[in-house]
Amino acid sequence: MISNPEFLREGHAIHDWLNPDRIVIGADEPESTRYLSSLYTSLDAPVVETDPTSAELIKYAANTFLALKITYANTLAELCEHIGANITDVRTGIGHDPRIGNTYLDAGPGWGGPCLPKDVRALVSTGTRTTTDLGLLHALLETNAYHQRRIVTLVEQLLPRPLTGARVAVLGLAFKAATNDLRDSPALHIANLLAARRAHVTAYDPAIDASATPTAGQLTLTESATAAVAGADVVLVLTEWPEFAELPWHHLARDMRGDVVLDTRGKLDRTLLRGAGLHLRTLGEPFSEIAAARTA
Ligand SMILES: NC(=O)c1ccc[n+]([C@@H]2O[C@H](COP(=O)([O-])OP(=O)(O)OC[C@H]3O[C@@H](n4cnc5c(N)ncnc54)[C@H](O)[C@@H]3O)[C@@H](O)[C@H]2O)c1
Ligand SMILES: O=c1ccn([C@@H]2O[C@H](COP(=O)(O)OP(=O)(O)O[C@H]3O[C@H](CO)[C@@H](O)[C@H](O)[C@H]3O)[C@@H](O)[C@H]2O)c(=O)[nH]1
Secondary structure, rough: EEEOOOOOOOOHHHHHHHHOOEEEEOOOOEEEEEEEOOOOOOOOOOOEEEEEHHHHHHHHHHHHHHHHHHHHHHHHHHHHHHHHHOOHHHHHHHHHOOOOOOOOOOOOOOOOOOOHHHHHHHHHHHHHHOOOOOHHHHHHHHHHHHHHHHHHHHHHHHHOOOOOOOOOEEEEOOOOOOOOOOOHHHHHHHHHHHHOOOOOEEEEEEOOOOOOOOOOOOOEOOOHHHHHHHHOOOOEEEOOOOOHOOOOHHHHHHHOOOOOEEEOOOOOHHHHHHHOOEEEEOOHHHHHHHHHHOOO
């Protein structure tokens, strides 16, 4: 048996496959390793030759480490909000240290998709069959679920009315930009949590065909951002599609009932939104501006 894990990212599949950081080959027989290695001679990457169990563990361990980094960033972002620090600066400040690096530290609505959640759970499941202390990994899963629920709490805090009956416009349902994948998507999960709290949720994602996509909850999918945002008490950006920054916010603001945008990906232009008369709330930044507007 040979284990040959793949490390490409959705949305970058061809680039990542042609430019791998490493090739991992786990085989019991040297002949099998030699044969599989020969298939990769056109690619310029270090080859890690190992046994099948270690190869499988490399895959789970890599995805779990990425999940740990993201969750750490999300925890820091929440802390920043409470103590008046700025997550962007904190991230830059720690990221210059090459031992830490500056990737997978973007605060957001929790990690998801078809790979990270599955592989963290697989690592936990594998460890459960042993006496290994898995406290860190259990905490990772629990904390990621907490960070998704936290977005619902933030929406609730930003609304000038109860969440029940409020109109929430969700921009982005895919688990990240450059894909239409809804598997284990934090965005879809959060939208469903809001709908379960009896908010009226209208959602738009540029890669999701509203007419062809069944949703489990009470979500209304729309074919445009304009349609999703019309009448909204609050706009919630959950996927980092670049086009959301380019939306005609002046026009959208006129059709909204409220004046707050919660951008969980930190990609919108604060000056542009302010010019449109909207209050922008991001993760990991103090939000006194909105609190001041509410108490004025
Ligand atoms: N999605 C990614 O970006 C990505 C990246 C790297 C590695 N991987 C790994 O690749 C694998 C597949 O991921 P995916 O996202 O393409 O999943 P997927 O669910 O989209 O595709 C899996 C396919 O395998 C088929 N299948 C499942 N069991 C089968 C069986 N017993 N016999 C024949 N066909 C079977 C399914 O019908 C499906 O078409 C996973 O192990 C994943 O961890 C995925
Ligand atoms: O700084 C970051 C980076 C990512 N994410 C989130 O993390 C999740 C995963 O993102 P990404 O790694 O880009 O997605 P995948 O395409 O699922 O790729 C991961 O899973 C694949 C399948 O196992 C592996 O091959 C890849 O190496 C691994 O990056 C998504 O919800 C992202 O929004 C963040 O919140 N902040």
